[in-house]
Amino acid sequence: MLAYLLLALAIAAEVTGTVSLKLSDGFSKLVPSLVVLAGYGTAFVALALVLKMGLPVGVVYAIWAAIGVAAVALIGALFLGEHLNPTMIGGLLLVIGGVVLLELGSAQ
Template sequence: MWLALAGAILVEVCATLALRASDGFREKAWIAPIIVGYLLSFYLLYLSLGLGMPVGIAYGVWSACGVAMVAVLARFLFAEPLTPMMAFGIALIVGGVLTIEMSGVAH
C-alpha cells in the first residue's frame, strides 16, 4: 500500500514538472507524458486506497509530498524561487500531514 502511494507521488511529481516544461501546452511533446503521468498517478493512488490505506492519510501524504518535491525540483530544473518563507510553508504542510497521520494511527 505504501509502495503504491510512493509510486503515485513520484509519477504525479513527474507529470506536474512535465506540465511546467510544456509551457502552457505550447511544447506538444510534453502532452502525452502529462496525460499518462496523471492517469497512472491516480491509478496508483486508487491501488493504495484499495489496499486499505485511509483516504485522509493517502491524500494528505500524496499532496504534501507532491508540493514539497515539486517546489524543490522546480528550483533546480526551472530556476523558480524557493524562499525561506516557502520552505517554512512546506514544513508546515508536512508537519500537518504527519499530525493527521499520527492521530489516525492512534484510533
C-alpha cells in the first residue's frame, strides 16, 4: 500500500513539474523554474523508492506515465487554454486501457 502512495506522490510531483515547465516560459521565470526542479526531483526519488519496494518496473512506469500524460492533457485543456479533441481523448483512453491490461497481466 505504501508503494502505491509513493507512486501517487511521484505522479503528482511529475505532473506539477511538467505544468510548471510550461509556466516557466523557457526557464525565464524563477518560481515556476524552481517548481520544475523540485517536482521532477521528488518524482524520481519517489519512483526509485517504489521500485526498491519491489513493484515491477514495467507496471510502475506504465501507471506513472499514463496517469501523468492524462493529467497533464486535462490540466492543459482546463486551465492553460490548450485544445483537446475527440481523437486525443480516444488516445488517452487507449493509453489508460493499456495500463489496466498491463496491471491485469502482471497479476497472473
